[in-house]
Amino acid sequence: MTGYFAGRSLADLGRGLRSGSDTSAGLLARALESVDPSLNAFVTLDPEGAAAAARQADEELASGGDRGPLHGVPVAVKDIIDVAGLPTGMGSAHFAGNVAKEDAGCVTRLRAAGAVIVGKTGTHEFAYGGSGDVSVDGPCRNPRDPERISGGSSSGSAVAVAAGMVPLALGTDTGGSVRIPAAFCGIAGFKPHYGAIPTDGVFPLSPSLDHVGVLAATAADCRTAYRALADLPHREDAPPGGGPAWIVPFETDTDVERTVRALFPDAPSERVDLRGLRRVFVGIQDSEAYDIHAERVAEAPELYQPATLARLERAARTSGWHYVRAVRERERYAREVAALLDRYDLLVLPTVPITAPLIGATDGPMGPLQPSLVSLTCAWNILGLPALSVPAGTVRGLPVGVQLVTRRGAEDLLFAAAGTLPD
Amino acid sequence: MTGYFAGRSLADLGRGLRSGSDTSAGLLARALESVDPSLNAFVTLDPEGAAAAARQADEELASGGDRGPLHGVPVAVKDIIDVAGLPTGMGSAHFAGNVAKEDAGCVTRLRAAGAVIVGKTGTHEFAYGGSGDVSVDGPCRNPRDPERISGGSSSGSAVAVAAGMVPLALGTDTGGSVRIPAAFCGIAGFKPHYGAIPTDGVFPLSPSLDHVGVLAATAADCRTAYRALADLPHREDAPPGGGPAWIVPFETDTDVERTVRALFPDAPSERVDLRGLRRVFVGIQDSEAYDIHAERVAEAPELYQPATLARLERAARTSGWHYVRAVRERERYAREVAALLDRYDLLVLPTVPITAPLIGATDGPMGPLQPSLVSLTCAWNILGLPALSVPAGTVRGLPVGVQLVTRRGAEDLLFAAAGTLPD
Incomplete structure (x- = not known):
């Protein structure tokens, strides 16, 4: 239906x-x-x-x-x-x-x-x-x-x-x-x-x-x-997009990568330490999440789904100095990516490194499922940058997304670039 | 000499x-x-x-x-x-x-x-x-x-x-x-x-x-x-001081407290959660300090003084969510103390709750020495407020300090108040 x-x-x-x-x-x-x-x-x-x-x-x-x-x-x-x-x-x-x-x-x-x-x-x-x-x-x-x-x-x-x-x-x-x-x-x-x-x-x-x-x-x-x-006035027109760079993904299904890459064949390849950014993400998210949940975990752990409780219990063990280090590294990465965005208007990469697995799976083709799912997206939360996922075709019959990232305030570059993609 | x-x-x-x-x-x-x-x-x-x-x-x-x-x-x-x-x-x-x-x-x-x-x-x-x-x-x-x-x-x-x-x-x-x-x-x-x-x-x-x-x-x-x-122009005059409040200390030698209190007999007593602020202080300091030292601890622990290494090893065990919680509590305390400083120009309390112990002591009269030493001072680091310690007399022949705290930018209130104290 x-x-x-x-x-x-x-x-x-x-x-x-x-x-x-x-x-x-x-x-x-x-x-x-x-x-x-x-x-x-x-x-x-x-x-x-x-x-x-x-x-x-x-x-x-x-x-x-x-x-x-x-x-x-x-x-x-x-x-x-x-x-x-x-x-x-x-x-x-x-x-x-x-x-x-x-x-x-x-x-x-x-x-x-x-x-x-x-x-x-x-x-x-x-x-x-x-x-x-x-x-x-x-x-x-x-x-x-x-x-x-x-x-x-x-x-x-x-x-x-x-x-x-x-x-x-x-x-x-x-x-x-x-x-x-x-x-x-x-x-x-x-x-x-x-x-x-x-x-x-x-x-x-x-x-x-x-x-x-x-x-x-x-x-x-x-x-x-x-x-x-965002309480911005409605505008019909978006400014024209600028030059994209292809951000080399990691732990990504080759068909997914090929399908997405084909949309921007001429974009030069650049590297961002997505693996390091994911590590920073996990350190920050886990500490902040456990702070929100500490009393619930102590008082009524049985009310969580088992998978959530297990994640929270692991999150509780993140050390304070790792959190502090992650915050420092976040600042360093922000400077690096800002320099990249001085040279390019858009960063392009797959949204997710795999296609949708079966319900209940805890592992995907690239390893444990949860870290795999966020491996290409969480960097842009750490950096607070605008990010758009749009359909990029299918792999083995399942949808694949292309992710476009830009500077703060340049959101319209994303929409303009998306508008040039094939339906 | x-x-x-x-x-x-x-x-x-x-x-x-x-x-x-x-x-x-x-x-x-x-x-x-x-x-x-x-x-x-x-x-x-x-x-x-x-x-x-x-x-x-x-x-x-x-x-x-x-x-x-x-x-x-x-x-x-x-x-x-x-x-x-x-x-x-x-x-x-x-x-x-x-x-x-x-x-x-x-x-x-x-x-x-x-x-x-x-x-x-x-x-x-x-x-x-x-x-x-x-x-x-x-x-x-x-x-x-x-x-x-x-x-x-x-x-x-x-x-x-x-x-x-x-x-x-x-x-x-x-x-x-x-x-x-x-x-x-x-x-x-x-x-x-x-x-x-x-x-x-x-x-x-x-x-x-x-x-x-x-x-x-x-x-x-x-x-x-x-x-x-601070790269401020030199000025001879300080503005007159305003009303002080006596901040009730904790875990403080009664003679120290009495000696300092006698300098501001008319100041009304107010309570600030100095104990909670110390907990916040420890959570933040330990996480940030271990971030600075992690590699040294891993590579050459034997180069530390034993007491420092023991502190660092304990600091490493602070959890990330405690750090996050401490940062949140710091903001809450900042609002509380700001409200107090809307009513008073100065907060007054002893600088240290005890007099100087013997070299090598690890415990003081109020319990473990290191937390006792900072118990009345660290709150003003957590809050980033100007704080001055000046001599307040002696207890059993040893010097005692009175601590004056004020709003950011009102440093001269401290110096003016100190100028009114007996030599």
């Missing part, structure tokens, strides 16, 4: 809403009809709240009020982001029955832009993993092959978009959690620079690495959503 | 130099004559380099060039601070034979102010301890009782000033390392706000806590030196 929103851009939807050929209430009905429970994308649907929002959106449009390109559009929100009045479950038994009192900052901005929040989408437990199959809500399933993982941690958001249930979803990305499921599900995922979208009301995983991001079918729709969420 | 500079203020010395009754070369000779090797204050003397500097200072003054209140004054520098051409030994066998190539930033400023660097003073090994008796150079001895510790880690600087060998010395202060030996030796010690004096060329102990500070007989002389080191 393919949902209504497959192949429908935000621009298409906006035209329909403004021409009167469609209504927000109608789009909401399409979204709810498109939900395929077998894929386990949504953990909460809010038909009544959404209907009220859609009605308001329709009334505003009818009376000449126009909030821009998200006005009246159904949107899904990852279940670690608070939406007032709805449960925020974090994919964890720890938060059973937890109902959010207030909207997260990013949700406030979504509403201000006129979006209609359809419901909450499944997350890897506490967003602490890139596979999306570790959750009290059960695994999210990849629409391209439901026996395979969607990728995570913004698993349900990727699935909801990829299956056409909604045209747009909010995710969070601490080490790749927007881009990984986007790549595995064959859609676009974008995280802007660190701090561009507020993170209040988002349950923290690793505060110095946490980003809010967006998932949509295309880069262009990610851009539209990003500009609304 | 009491050295020449005992009881001679910088203002006195400046008048002598400018009236022609004295010369910088003459003061240098007095300094060198005043050095008492039995106290082990200096680890390096530089009679030739100092003579050249003194000659230049005299020539400049004779030709009408005047660099201000430090012009021609003999100064000692702690042996973790680089002085070009002289050994920097860190009190450690690890740096035997290490000769500095360049002046530290604070030494550059000293020289620009016309000071004459007499030599380098002993430090607790790597400045990692508050007692001053753990060093490859042997213990520094307290001029008031040579069987007792001077306090540290700026041990030699405090001894050199307290014994009248020099009128002024540079120290560093990460948890109290200027103020503790100042209090134990009966002189004044001051650390300004974090970052006020550059730390380049100073061997790091815990970079987010390290401060350069000054030791002199009086608060007024600390102020003069501080203004030169």
Whole structure:
């Protein structure tokens, strides 16, 4: 089953809403009809709240009020982001029955832009993993092959978009959690620079690495959503892209690498110490994550999924001086990559070094699964740089993503470059 | 033996130099004559380099060039601070034979102010301890009782000033390392706000806590030196002091507490969680210190003094999440103390909760010695606030210090308040 929103851009939807050929209430009905429970994308649907929002959106449009390109559009929100009045479950038994009192900052901005929040989408437990199959809500399933993982941690958001249930979803990305499921599900995922979208009301995983991001079918729709969420004025035009460099990946499936590389055959190869950056990432994420969870681990360890508890127990053993050293190395890497970005406008590499493995796998073709999943994405969280994943074709029938990275503030270079790629 | 500079203020010395009754070369000779090797204050003397500097200072003054209140004054520098051409030994066998190539930033400023660097003073090994008796150079001895510790880690600087060998010395202060030996030796010690004096060329102990500070007989002389080191214009007048609050100390000798409290009998009592701040201090200092030392511990542990190695090995076991938590708590404490400093101009408490114990002691009357020594000082490193220790009398014949703390930028309130205390 393919949902209504497959192949429908935000621009298409906006035209329909403004021409009167469609209504927000109608789009909401399409979204709810498109939900395929077998894929386990949504953990909460809010038909009544959404209907009220859609009605308001329709009334505003009818009376000449126009909030821009998200006005009246159904949107899904990852279940670690608070939406007032709805449960925020974090994919964890720890938060059973937890109902959010207030909207997260990013949700406030979504509403201000006129979006209609359809419901909450499944997350890897506490967003602490890139596979999306570790959750009290059960695994999210990849629409391209439901026996395979969607990728995570913004698993349900990727699935909801990829299956056409909604045209747009909010995710969070601490080490790749927007881009990984986007790549595995064959859609676009974008995280802007660190701090561009507020993170209040988002349950923290690793505060110095946490980003809010967006998932949509295309880069262009990610851009539209990003500009609304970052409170930037909507602009139709992006500046032309500059020269790309190919960043040599590591521990990457050769077919994945070849497929992505073919999109930028002329880009010169450059090396960034992605392996060292992953080490820095792990040191920082583990220490910050355990700080968030220490009391829960002490008081109710049994409420975690076993895989999450095992990760946390390992995270607790990271030493303080390794954390301090990681923070120092982060600064050194930031200087190195800034120098590279003085010479190139774009850095290009695969989003994930492999295609989606089967649900429940703990090892992938390149070794232990979790570190493999983030190996090419987490560098850009450590450095806080804008990063976009867009579809790059398929390998053995499964989607592969190409990742584009640029300087802070040069987000539009990514979207311009994505616009030149073959569909 | 009491050295020449005992009881001679910088203002006195400046008048002598400018009236022609004295010369910088003459003061240098007095300094060198005043050095008492039995106290082990200096680890390096530089009679030739100092003579050249003194000659230049005299020539400049004779030709009408005047660099201000430090012009021609003999100064000692702690042996973790680089002085070009002289050994920097860190009190450690690890740096035997290490000769500095360049002046530290604070030494550059000293020289620009016309000071004459007499030599380098002993430090607790790597400045990692508050007692001053753990060093490859042997213990520094307290001029008031040579069987007792001077306090540290700026041990030699405090001894050199307290014994009248020099009128002024540079120290560093990460948890109290200027103020503790100042209090134990009966002189004044001051650390300004974090970052006020550059730390380049100073061997790091815990970079987010390290401060350069000054030791002199009086608060007024600390102020003069501080203004030169912080590159502030010299001013004669300080604004009047505001209302003080008495910060209730913990684990403090009752006679020490009573003696210090008597100086501010009318100050209302307020509570700051000094115990919690010490816990935060230890978590941050240990992680940052081990990051600095990890390779040395791995490669040549036998070169450390046993007490230092034991501290480092314990420091290595601090966990990353404790560090992260400590950094978060530091921010919370900063807000709490800022609120207190909205109501009071000064916070007043003892500098050290005890008097100087015997050399080699590892326990004091309030428990293990090292944590006891920093228990009332380290809070102001965690918070980066200006803190001054000045003599507050004696307990059982040994000096006791009163510590004054204020807002960043309000350093002169400290000096004004110190000026109102009985001599």
